[in-house]
Amino acid sequence: MHRAPAAADLVELVIPCLNEEAALPELLAGVPSGWAVIVVDNGSRDRTAEVAEAAGATVIREDRAGYGAAVDRGLRAANRDIVVVLDGDGSIRPGDLAALVDDVASGRADLCCAARRPVTTAAWPLHARAGNRVLAAVLSLALGLDLHDIAPVRIARRTALRDLGVTDRRFGYPLETLLRARAAGWVITEHPIPYHPRNGGRSKVTGSIRGTLRALRDFAGVLMANRDLLRRRPR
Structure with a gap:
């Protein structure tokens, strides 16, 4: 059993x-005691739900395709004070x-993110790591933050x-999320965490060059649509 943080019931x-x-059996078995869990099934064709x-999770369905939609x-379904957004592939x-x-619970941060540290070279392919590193460096410069990853885990109120x-x-x-949080003047922190090979199947983003390019295309679209946030000083 993992040690539960003081804010577990929140x-x-x-x-x-x-x-x-x-991936879900091992991932859900490792959830800290006291945390509530919502699994959003985004159109799975297997037995995800x-x-x-x-395993005791609350399962809801989202029929709109897309990570952000899920x-x-x-x-919108959550009701506790602090939410942790985590991928379901078991890599974290x-x-x-x-x-x-x-x-977040202590008030040291409004948004806390994870910076992946692969435990093996197989956990994070070179093409995906390189693209993420470049984007994180550009974003850090634009926002005045010291970022090493594009928030694979996000924790906030x-x-x-x-x-x-x-x-x-x-x-x-x-x-x-990072752009809007920075523009709103949020305190953003980042912690390194172990990044493991995913359990089963292939990542939708890092599992292929095509998937990585698709994610980079979405990132570029977000940057273009939110150019004003890059110029805005935090309140």
């Missing part, structure tokens, strides 16, 4: 999923997120996160 884990039945329900649905273990949750008004419904959702 925490809700939102997991957007598409065909993750192989059944596996999640059997996250948005999960945030929920038990490694206690320090990030504590940043539920109401505040929803009120940011993020509109992207595809892979650009995490990037727009």
Whole structure:
């Protein structure tokens, strides 16, 4: 059993999923005691929903295709004070997120993000790592932040996160979250966490050059649509 943070009864884990039945048993078994869990099934063709329900998660369906659509649905369904948005592929273990949750629970941060540190070279292919590194460097310079990753995990107060008004419904959702949080004057922190090979199947983003290019296309669209946020000084 993982150590639960002091704010365990305030925490809700939102997991957007598409065909993750192989990864969910181990991932959900590692959820810290006291956390509530919402799995958002984004049109899975496997037993994602059944596996999640059997593990005790609340399962809801989002028929609009897209990572951002699934996250948005999960945030609207959540009701605890602090939300943790985590991928369902098992590459990041929920038990490694206690320090990030504590940043938000203690008030040290309005938004806390994870910076992936691959435990093996197979966990994060070179093409995906290189694209992420370049984008993080550009974003850090533009926003005046010291970022090393584009927020694969995001932790914040539920109401505040929803009120940011993020509109992207595809892979650009995490990037727009960072842009809007910075423009709103949020304190943003980042913690390194272990990044493991995913359990089963292939990543929709890092699993192929095509997937990575698709994510970069979505990121570019978010940057173009939110140019004013890059120029705006935090309040």
